[in-house]
């Protein structure tokens with residue numbers, strides 16, 4: 001299994017997710033300006049992967065400081081990195097964690113800390129897959145499961161295996177996955193472009209659906225469980241995740257199907273009391289009015305483009321982390 005993001009020869013090496021599924025291109029990034037651009041255009045995305053990328057980004061900033069940049073330039077880089085995307089809490093938390101080590105112990109210790117964060121995320125993905133697969137079998141009472149999911153929560157969004165997609169992968173490896181139903185995930189098609197790419201590589205059976213088919217398919221009994229990731233989980237359990245997650249949660253409640261959030265402990269944000277207080281990223285309307293350079297709406301059309309929504313804790317059957325199962 002390949003790592004989708006790692007530290008190689010004094011630089012960050014990552015799969016350019018904007019080019020998938022058409023071509024597999026690795027990017028080598030050795031400065032913070034390029035990393036922030038890669039994060040902003042979603043070459044690297046998904047909350048845990050953003051945390052690992054941000055951690056290594058601080059190492060790049062510390063090294064630049066060691067070779068002539070001022071301390072002010074280091075602090076500017078840290079501030080720019082942590083704000084590159086506002087909703088995924090992992091980015092700010094991991095940037096702060098490594099920056100603190102860099103300030104107190106220097107750049108080599110910072111690199112060690114970033115490696116530790118990468119390894120924690122790897123271990124968390126394996127644990128979430130196991131705990132989540134057990135829970136799915138328990139909640140559905142089935143030995144062969146049809147699982148609906150949204151966005152991309154696989155190795156591309158972490159470092160390997162993933163969160164919600166790690167549960168689907170573990171079910172598949174146990175011979176307990178009848179079918180996955182990823183939804184496309186408009187407007188940037190992470191479900192269609194990235195999740196199908198990962199499901200193909202794992203050899204799992206799946207059928208892609210448009211986002212708006214999700215609740216209807218659930219009402220017709222097409223899936224036994226909905227599994228989603230998270231970008232930030234507030235203290236009361238309200239969960240920010242890709243736009244469309246809330247609709248799936250409503251559809252799942254209507255159909256009596258378990259709705260499970262799968263996320264590492266690092267995605268909990270104890271300082272945010274509830275979903276109302278989570279900052280939701282609004283991205284450019286041009287992502288909605290066109291795709292891949294082609295207009296898909298009338299000339300002059302304006303769009304509103306929230307990248308995430310908030311699923312209230314009351315609609316969540318369980319939150320699976322690497323260490324526990326929470327039933328809000």
Ligand code: MRU
Pocket residue numbers: 042045046047048088150151152153154157158162163164190228229230231241242243307
């Ligand atoms: O805008 P994206 O592609 O970064 O959104 C990602 C998601 O919403 C994922 O579901 C979330 O980060 C969890 S990834 C394991």
